[in-house]
Amino acid sequence: MAQVDKFGPTYPIPLIYQPHERVEQLKELLNDSEQERQRINIMALIRMYESGELGPLTTGHRSWLCDGKIMDKSLIKENGTPKIPxxxxxxAEVGLHLHYKLGIGMQMMQGHL
Structure with a gap:
């Protein structure tokens, strides 16, 4: 007889990365050869977090960087994607969140360009 799963609703758990935590993650990316093309943006993010220009990364936060600079809002289309030169x-520096499903565990939801 097949086991029937009980209904278990999910609910979001906001993740908050403090600047020092995010800087450590970004520094690790600098050692990843696949991220070499993004080096200019990663270095800019590290500088912005260390200087306080960017605060904690929270759920719903989204910043677009282009060639090491935060993109002007006029370059962002209505659907949230940028016009890329x-x-x-x-x-895209995007805040993440976890979805917790009762009785199952957690899954990370994230998006990258």
Missing amino acids: EGSVVW
């Missing part, structure tokens, strides 16, 4: 390197 040809040949540019773009990074």
Whole structure:
């Protein structure tokens, strides 16, 4: 006889990364050869977190960087995606959240460009 799972609703658990935590994560990315093209954006993010220009990374936060600079809001389309200049390197710094399903565990939901 097949086991029937009981209904277990999910609910979001906001993640908050303090600047020093995010800086450590970003520094690890600098050692990843697959992230070499993003180096300019990663270095800019580290500088912004260390200087206090960017605060804690929270659920719902979204910043777009293009070639090491925060993109002007006029370049962001209505659907939230940027108009990317040809040949540019773009990074989306997006706040994450966990979904907890009762009795099952947690899954991380995140998005990257």
